[in-house]
Amino acid sequence: MSVSVKERVPKAVPARLILLLGPAFVAAIAYVDPGNVAANLTAGARYGYLLVWVLVAANAIAVFVQYQSAKLGIVTGHSLPELLGRRLGTGARRAYWVQAELVAAATDIAEVIGGAIALQLLFGVPLPIGGLIVGVIAIGILAIQSRRGQRSFETVIVGLLAVIAVGFLAGVFVSPVDWREAAAGLVPHFDGAPTVLLAASMLGATVMPHAIYLHSALARDRHGASTDPRRVRTLLRATRLDVVLALIIAGAVNIAMLLVAASSLRGVAGTDTIEGAHAAISSALGPAIGVVFAIGLLASGLASASVGSYAGATIMGGLLKLRVPLFARRVVTLVPAIVILALGVDPTWALVLSQVFLSLGIPFAMIPLLRLTGSRAVMGEAADRLWVRILGGTIAALVVVLNLTLVVLTVARA
Numbered sequence: 001m002s003v004s005v006k007e008r009v010p011k012a013v014p015a016r017l018i019l020l021l022g023p024a025f026v027a028a029i030a031y032v033d034p035g036n037v038a039a040n041l042t043a044g045a046r047y048g049y050l051l052v053w054v055l056v057a058a059n060a061i062a063v064f065v066q067y068q069s070a071k072l073g074i075v076t077g078h079s080l081p082e083l084l085g086r087r088l089g090t091g092a093r094r095a096y097w098v099q100a101e102l103v104a105a106a107t108d109i110a111e112v113i114g115g116a117i118a119l120q121l122l123f124g125v126p127l128p129i130g131g132l133i134v135g136v137i138a139i140g141i142l143a144i145q146s147r148r149g150q151r152s153f154e155t156v157i158v159g160l161l162a163v164i165a166v167g168f169l170a171g172v173f174v175s176p177v178d179w180r181e182a183a184a185g186l187v188p189h190f191d192g193a194p195t196v197l198l199a200a201s202m203l204g205a206t207v208m209p210h211a212i213y214l215h216s217a218l219a220r221d222r223h224g225a226s227t228d229p230r231r232v233r234t235l236l237r238a239t240r241l242d243v244v245l246a247l248i249i250a251g252a253v254n255i256a257m258l259l260v261a262a263s264s265l266r267g268v269a270g271t272d273t274i275e276g277a278h279a280a281i282s283s284a285l286g287p288a289i290g291v292v293f294a295i296g297l298l299a300s301g302l303a304s305a306s307v308g309s310y311a312g313a314t315i316m317g318g319l320l321k322l323r324v325p326l327f328a329r330r331v332v333t334l335v336p337a338i339v340i341l342a343l344g345v346d347p348t349w350a351l352v353l354s355q356v357f358l359s360l361g362i363p364f365a366m367i368p369l370l371r372l373t374g375s376r377a378v379m380g381e382a383a384d385r386l387w388v389r390i391l392g393g394t395i396a397a398l399v400v401v402l403n404l405t406l407v408v409l410t411v412a413r414a
Helices: 014-019 023-032 034-047 052-076 080-087 090-123 127-148 150-174 179-184 193-206 209-223 229-264 274-285 287-320 326-342 347-373 386-413
Strands: none
Touching: 014 229, 023 052, 023 150, 023 209, 023 229, 023 287, 034 090, 034 193, 034 229, 034 274, 034 287, 034 347, 052 080, 052 193, 052 209, 052 229, 052 347, 052 386, 080 090, 080 209, 080 287, 080 347, 090 127, 090 209, 090 274, 090 287, 090 326, 090 347, 127 150, 127 287, 127 326, 150 209, 150 229, 150 274, 150 287, 179 229, 193 347, 193 386, 209 229, 209 287, 209 347, 229 274, 274 287, 274 347, 287 326, 326 347, 347 386
């Protein structure tokens, strides 16, 4: 289904646009999940301000990609996985689902591990038990979406996003940030293979494949399908505002993590783990900041665990046409994270590696999305203009090159 959006529409009043906000804030949770914490703290503690540019670039890419995903859902009335499921043959569709499901599983692992670490930092809860607690609370949050509807779910997620923002931004105001050196970090450059690995991890943690799949469904479910060009134009205007505001918050949180690590944790032993970073933050900036940081991490784990399950259900429903209850999915995907925690694997390193894996999954979500939004047969008059298609193709090419470089360097180091 496609609609014409050529007609001129009176500008909607700001209050009307504000009432349409919400889906992007749910998707933005994927950009401030525990995987981001691990990648950003590791980058700042090891290399200072070197990789600030990666976060800025990744956030700019995220704004572009998330808007495209939401636009697809609004104009067509279908999610990205649904549209792909209709176009792929049986074998290709199942293979595509496998890679998308592996991406969702990597996301689930990061979210549960991060929440478990936060519970251990705050209350001394053993990691496997903490993982179970995170899973149970995530099920409770998902119950809100099932029983009270998407708007109530959005309200809870936005509340958790506010907690996350406070938890991770607080440290910036008391850290001795070298703003001149931070500005120098905006110039793109690397310092050996390990920084490329971290950059890929940061990219994977910022531009999340499951959020690309999910946002089209969130926008569609929130606003419904419409063939009225005037309403579609209004929804697209609101969506641009929604995406920009949500990802400005997410980007500020990510950059704040790296700045705190670069200014307060660089050269301090043990700060390449979340636990060590928390101890160093508490020592350098005070126990209150340490507690606020841990609370932000816990909120991040709980919110992202819920949103990740939502995304996984969207992927499965669209590609396989199977509707698995969100609760059942959350229980099943909880198992790998609990096993990792029980085996004693370094949780921070597991988080970083999960984000590298996510980075490898970005092209599989981004390239089909851009092909669909550029198609007049799919999008009608709302199809991307030539300059947008060129920009999207350039972004996708850069992501592919970074991922290929990551693979080559990883194999060379093995």
